[in-house]
Amino acid sequence: MARAATTADAFNAVAEPRRRQILDVLAGGERPVNDLVVELGLAQPLVSKHLRVLREVGLVEVRDEGRQRIYRLDGHPLKPIHDWVKSYERSWSKRFDRLDVVLDELKQKE
Amino acid sequence: MARAATTADAFNAVAEPRRRQILDVLAGGERPVNDLVVELGLAQPLVSKHLRVLREVGLVEVRDEGRQRIYRLDGHPLKPIHDWVKSYERSWSKRFDRLDVVLDELKQKE
């Protein structure tokens, strides 16, 4: 056995910076491939490949329009990431730090 | 040029399921390596390697205690992930769907 496939889920799809860039552009509205190529300054085949990965995990959808293919964002697959990360929010949030202090004090008084 | 390093940031560190498992266990409190080995049922060297990646991105910290090394969670590096993903929340949240409807209606009335 060897390395496990990594492009098979949203966590991995999004771990690649260029794919996040693509999503960030698409967040501003749907785009044909060439717009992405221009905006990101990447080679066209590279963009197509990244789009493929994003498609396979459901983060983008395509629609044919003449000879163009319009890509649109679908953020649903990001929800599991959001949920997982959110459970660690106490680690960095000042709000939670203060809450911990209060809870500790309460515990002292018991 | 070729493949870019992927274990160098939190996005990638966390893209590996077993590393998320490790963090999930550590979320319950600090642990020596062997506890992780037992709880996750992984080979010890493998756990040490994953811990190394997590250490390098700052997601865990170590403390020596006798012949054990106690690992502790530090969630701070997760904040950028949280922030990035959060900006896509409208994509899946029903709340935001309803907000969009309201905003569209307001726009109609102008």
Add this chain to the structure above:
DNA sequence: TTGACATATTCCCATATCGGCATATAATGG
């Protein structure tokens, strides 16, 4: 010191990945 325990590191393999280049496929305009 010696031996047992706890952890990290090294070497190796199989494979997944990103990027470049060339090429295939597909739709359109003439």
Add this chain to the structure above:
DNA sequence: CCATTATATGCCGATATGGGAATATGTCAA
């Protein structure tokens, strides 16, 4: 049909990766 435009795919090379096995390092206990 042909040329052009738009996109996807295939192949290749370099390298990163996860896991296994063996071994190194480090610490304590007797």
